[in-house]
Amino acid sequence: MTDQMTPPPALGCRSAPVLKQRGQREVFCGLTGIIWLHRKIQDAFFLVVGSRTCAHLLQSAAGVMIFAEPRFGTAILEESDLAGLNDAHAELDRTVQQLLARRPDIRQLFLVGSCPSEVIKLDLNRAAERLTQEFAPKVRVLEYSGSGIETTFTQGEDACLASMVPVLPKTDARELMVVGALPDVVEDQMLGLLEDLGIGPVTVLPARNIDSEMGVGPNTMFALTQPFLGDTHAALERRGATHIAAPFPFGEEGTTAWLAAIAKEFGVSDELFNKVTEAPRRRARQAIAQASEPLNAKSVFFFPDSQLEIPLARFLTRECGMSAVEVGSPYIHDALHGPDLDLLPAGPQISEGQDVDLQLDRCREARPDLTVCGLGLANPLEAEGLSTKWAIELVFTPVHFYEQAGDLASLFARPLRRKTILGVAAE
Amino acid sequence: MKLTVWTYEGPPHVGAMRVATGMTGLHYVLHAPQGDTYADLLFTMIERRDHRPPVTYTTFQARDLGSDTAGLFKSSCQDAYDRFQPEAIIVGASCTAELIQDDPGGLAETMGLDIPVIPLELPSYQRKENFGADETFFQIVRHLAKPMDKTQRITCNILGPTALGFRHRDDIQEITNLLYELGVEVNVTAPMTAAPSDIAKMGQAHFNVLLYPETGEQAARYCERTFGQPYTKVVPIGTGATHDFIAEIRELTGSTAELDTDRLRQTWWSRSVDSTYLTGKRVFIFGDGTHVKAAARIARDEMGFEVAGMGCYNREMARDIRATAKEYGLEALITDDYLEVEKAIEALQPEMILGTQMERHIGKRLGIPCAVISAPVHVQDFPARYSPQMGFEGANVIFDTWIHPLVMGLEEHLLHMFRDDFEFHDAAGPSHHGGHAPKPLEPAASEGGSMPAEVAHVQDGNVIWLAAAEKELKKIPFFVRGKARRNTETYAAEKGLGEISLDTLYEAKAHYAR
Numbered sequence: 001m002t003d004q005m006t007p008p009p010a011l012g013c014r015s016a017p018v019l020k021q022r023g024q025r026e027v028f029c030g031l032t033g034i035i036w037l038h039r040k041i042q043d044a045f046f047l048v049v050g051s052r053t054c055a056h057l058l059q060s061a062a063g064v065m066i067f068a069e070p071r072f073g074t075a076i077l078e079e080s081d082l083a084g085l086n087d088a089h090a091e092l093d094r095t096v097q098q099l100l101a102r103r104p105d106i107r108q109l110f111l112v113g114s115c116p117s118e119v120i121k122l123d124l125n126r127a128a129e130r131l132t133q134e135f136a137p138k139v140r141v142l143e144y145s146g147s148g149i150e151t152t153f154t155q156g157e158d159a160c161l162a163s164m165v166p167v168l169p170k171t172d173a174r175e176l177m178v179v180g181a182l183p184d185v186v187e188d189q190m191l192g193l194l195e196d197l198g199i200g201p202v203t204v205l206p207a208r209n210i211d212s213e214m215g216v217g218p219n220t221m222f223a224l225t226q227p228f229l230g231d232t233h234a235a236l237e238r239r240g241a242t243h244i245a246a247p248f249p250f251g252e253e254g255t256t257a258w259l260a261a262i263a264k265e266f267g268v269s270d271e272l273f274n275k276v277t278e279a280p281r282r283r284a285r286q287a288i289a290q291a292s293e294p295l296n297a298k299s300v301f302f303f304p305d306s307q308l309e310i311p312l313a314r315f316l317t318r319e320c321g322m323s324a325v326e327v328g329s330p331y332i333h334d335a336l337h338g339p340d341l342d343l344l345p346a347g348p349q350i351s352e353g354q355d356v357d358l359q360l361d362r363c364r365e366a367r368p369d370l371t372v373c374g375l376g377l378a379n380p381l382e383a384e385g386l387s388t389k390w391a392i393e394l395v396f397t398p399v400h401f402y403e404q405a406g407d408l409a410s411l412f413a414r415p416l417r418r419k420t421i422l423g424v425a426a427e
Numbered sequence: 428m429k430l431t432v433w434t435y436e437g438p439p440h441v442g443a444m445r446v447a448t449g450m451t452g453l454h455y456v457l458h459a460p461q462g463d464t465y466a467d468l469l470f471t472m473i474e475r476r477d478h479r480p481p482v483t484y485t486t487f488q489a490r491d492l493g494s495d496t497a498g499l500f501k502s503s504c505q506d507a508y509d510r511f512q513p514e515a516i517i518v519g520a521s522c523t524a525e526l527i528q529d530d531p532g533g534l535a536e537t538m539g540l541d542i543p544v545i546p547l548e549l550p551s552y553q554r555k556e557n558f559g560a561d562e563t564f565f566q567i568v569r570h571l572a573k574p575m576d577k578t579q580r581i582t583c584n585i586l587g588p589t590a591l592g593f594r595h596r597d598d599i600q601e602i603t604n605l606l607y608e609l610g611v612e613v614n615v616t617a618p619m620t621a622a623p624s625d626i627a628k629m630g631q632a633h634f635n636v637l638l639y640p641e642t643g644e645q646a647a648r649y650c651e652r653t654f655g656q657p658y659t660k661v662v663p664i665g666t667g668a669t670h671d672f673i674a675e676i677r678e679l680t681g682s683t684a685e686l687d688t689d690r691l692r693q694t695w696w697s698r699s700v701d702s703t704y705l706t707g708k709r710v711f712i713f714g715d716g717t718h719v720k721a722a723a724r725i726a727r728d729e730m731g732f733e734v735a736g737m738g739c740y741n742r743e744m745a746r747d748i749r750a751t752a753k754e755y756g757l758e759a760l761i762t763d764d765y766l767e768v769e770k771a772i773e774a775l776q777p778e779m780i781l782g783t784q785m786e787r788h789i790g791k792r793l794g795i796p797c798a799v800i801s802a803p804v805h806v807q808d809f810p811a812r813y814s815p816q817m818g819f820e821g822a823n824v825i826f827d828t829w830i831h832p833l834v835m836g837l838e839e840h841l842l843h844m845f846r847d848d849f850e851f852h853d854a855a856g857p858s859h860h861g862g863h864a865p866k867p868l869e870p871a872a873s874e875g876g877s878m879p880a881e882v883a884h885v886q887d888g889n890v891i892w893l894a895a896a897e898k899e900l901k902k903i904p905f906f907v908r909g910k911a912r913r914n915t916e917t918y919a920a921e922k923g924l925g926e927i928s929l930d931t932l933y934e935a936k937a938h939y940a941r
Contacts, residue, residue: 023486023503023506024483024484024485024486024503025461025464025486027462027464028464028465029460029461029463029465032465047430049428051438051522051523051551052431052437052438052551052555053437053438053440053441053463053521053523055431055433056434056438056441056466057463057465060465060466060468061465061468070432070433073432074430075429075430075431076429076430077552078552078553079550079552081428088428091428094428095430115460115462115522115523116522116523116526119492119523119526120526147462147489148461148462148463149460149487149489149491149523150489152461152462357506357510374468376464376465376467376468376471376479377467377479378471379471379472379475379476380471380476380477382477383478
């Protein structure tokens with residue numbers, strides 16, 4: 001089933017030296033994940049226990065207010081809550097009662113820890129247990145930390161999913177669990193492909209609502225669709241489940257490799273695999289070829305943001321003809337990122353963590369054709385004449401699997417196309 | 428603990444950032460955990476700034492908490508000094524850093540930097556963004572401004588404009604020009620556009636123009652006490668207020684310079700025949716105190732609207748807005764709880780909202796047109812074109828902005844005439860809006876609020892609408908339907924009626940006719 005695949009590079013990046021610096025990090029904290037998680041898990045409410053800063057972050061990152069009925073909010077700590085922790089617990093109970101009375105449709109409540117709640121050591125675990133007892137069976141209360149002192153951007157989703165693993169019922173069935181929040185349309189495509197391959201039963205974490213029946217146990221095989229799920233990976237292994245390591249399903253190559261690893265585990269014949277994947281692979285290659293034309297022979301520089309950087313660098317270098325100058329990631333986990341690093345041709349500087357001023361110096365020095373960075377850096381770099389792609393859009397847009405491969409290439413190509421169009425118009 | 432969905436103001440250190448980012452040559456070293464850098468995007472994305480805000484975040488993480496966060500602060504401060512070479516540094520803590528009590532001010536002082544280091548005390552768990560900006564600007568002035576001889580010609584400082592302010596960029600230009608026409612030169616505009624070396628020269632002005640009390644009042648009072656500079660009390664938003672402001676400047680300076688008011692079109696635009704449809708429209712006004720007060724005057728005296736409700740989110744202005752509301756025969760709504768504002772609007776069913784980005788959202792949900800008059804604002808409120816709120820051009824801009832969301836003039840009459848026309852029906856919205864038509868009121872209202880309360884309806888559940896009356900109600904255009912429903916129900920309740928018939932509907936219409 002691998003006969004049509006581009007061979008891996010003679011030398012990949014898995015054993016390349018990693019540049020580790022620390023200083024100012026220009027990244028979001030894990031609370032940001034609430035913005036997509038609350039749309040994904042449709043009976044859940046996310047209650048941040050934090051400060052005015054947390055509330056302000058959420059609405060700023062959400063583009064101020066794009067959702068009519070947000071299922072997230074912040075219990076803002078006030079001076080009096082800092083004075084005594086017992087009172088803070090009583091206050092939290094009161095706030096949750098108020099919330100659940102207003103929103104009778106809520107079945108799952110996530111208490112989300114923040115920097116201030118962690119520093120004052122407000123025990124949300126204890127609060128979640130207490131509140132679960134109070135509101136059972138109607139509402140399940142879980143907790144995780146989305147604080148900046150513990151989590152970077154997409155690690156918030158990781159912490160959220162990891163908090164759900166211990167409460168999954170035990171099962172001995174041999175099942176595939178696919179882990180990672182995907183847009184519904186993409187998730188349905190993926191489930192369709194797996195069904196056509198005859199793989200099942202398949203469960204998805206996070207499920208769209210609490211009533212979906214899923215369990216975990218020693219016969220559960222799981223695959224990750226997002227490269228930032230390190231803690232969830234560990235939590236599932238603790239429940240006895242086995243990880244199917246694979247490159248992540250971005251682009252035609254990544255999707256095929258991801259499906260192939262699962263197909264191998266579930267004993268799917270090469271013949272069936274080729275039959276199911278042939279048409280979408282052809283479409284994906286065609287779409288990428290069209291969309292990636294402006295990217296060919298261009299250089300790209302990744303600032304650390306979402307942990308999607310390594311798989312995306314693999315996609316851009318191997319499928320879109322780009323060369324990578326630097327690939328920065330907030331964190332690198334060999335178990336998760338290794339297969340993509342194997343495929344990423346040696347050459348780029350791999351960096352983990354950040355000192356943003358030093359990294360900006362390197363970026364200005366290299367003058368890449370395209371810089372992938374966060375919202376705080378994009379306009380200033382554009383003003384310096386560097387084309388940028390906002391990294392957050394890669395998390396908010398359907399980009400996984402075959403049918404989105406062309407869209408993914410387009411996301412990177414658009415800034416370069418714009419530069420060409422506006423440049424021509426200016427002459 | 429307070430449950431919050433959306434906030435009108437950020438934390439106080441964001442106010443300090445607005446001051447620092449508006450200025451040049453100043454750097455802000457902020458003791459803050461990873462993630463607080465989100466605030467950069469307010470400036471680079473919402474305001475489309477082409478530079479990063481001059482802020483260094485210490486970015487501490489959990490593993491630092493047990494060790495040396497103080498050392499981390501000092502090394503960040505030294506790095507910022509070396510790299511950015513600022514004229515002065517402000518130092519402070521965000522909400523989390525406040526809890527670990529490292530005392531950034533004290534730490535920075537021990538470093539022996541050869542530039543002014545200004546410590547900020549911004550209590551994150553008590554105060555908010557406007558306070559943060561006001562206090563930061565005050566501390567900068569207190570540390571840097573020196574007593575000086577007054578300039579020979581009459582000059583003033585302009586106080587209050589900051590980065591991320593609602594139309595501050597253009598207000599500065601409009602008011603600077605107006606003052607120039609009156610023979611007054613601007614000495615320093617601050618914080619926006621000023622460097623620390625400019626702040627040092629503030630004492631040489633004869634008086635201060637306080638454009639934004641929210642962010643400049645403490646500094647204005649300080650300058651009055653310390654440099655004997657009186658400051659203006661009128662904020663020149665709207666035609667009447669601009670005239671009052673001019674009178675105040677003449678009083679302060681003795682200026683008798685002629686002013687050309689030819690470009691003020693708002694007064695005629697309001698008096699022209701087409702604007703008759705504006706008369707008596709019920710508006711709800713909400714925002715920061717300064718803009719709300721100005722908007723109420725414009726709405727009633729310059730547009731002919733009826734002010735149906737008003738309020739502000741910044742408690743600092745509560746007393747002023749309560750007094751203003753009383754003049755309009757209203758009770759002011761002073762709250763920073765978005766859900767309370769939503770509830771008030773839903774109950775009042777105004778024909779238009781003059782509010783913030785938040786109220787635009789409420790308006791969208793309830794099908795009520797909304798124009799933005801105040802921060803907080805979003806990217807579309809930073810237009811490329813010149814669009815001040817202040818002065819005569821500001822009055823023109825406000826007229827245009829406020830009527831844009833409305834169904835205009837004859838179109839409104841036609842919608843009344845052809846209620847059930849298959850193409851020209853009211854749910855299609857104003858014809859000049861294309862795809863952005865407001866949604867019909869009914870379905871939205873029946874869903875309750877953003878966080879529906881158990882009893883979301885203002886409607887009295889005991890009153891029953893008979894089918895014929897219900898059908899007739901549906902023929903009323905959406906932009907007055909909510910009001911008609913509410914008036915009829917109130918009328919029925921007053922008359923002790925258990926059901927509403929076609930007659931009741933028209934009795935109520937006659938009762939409330941104006």
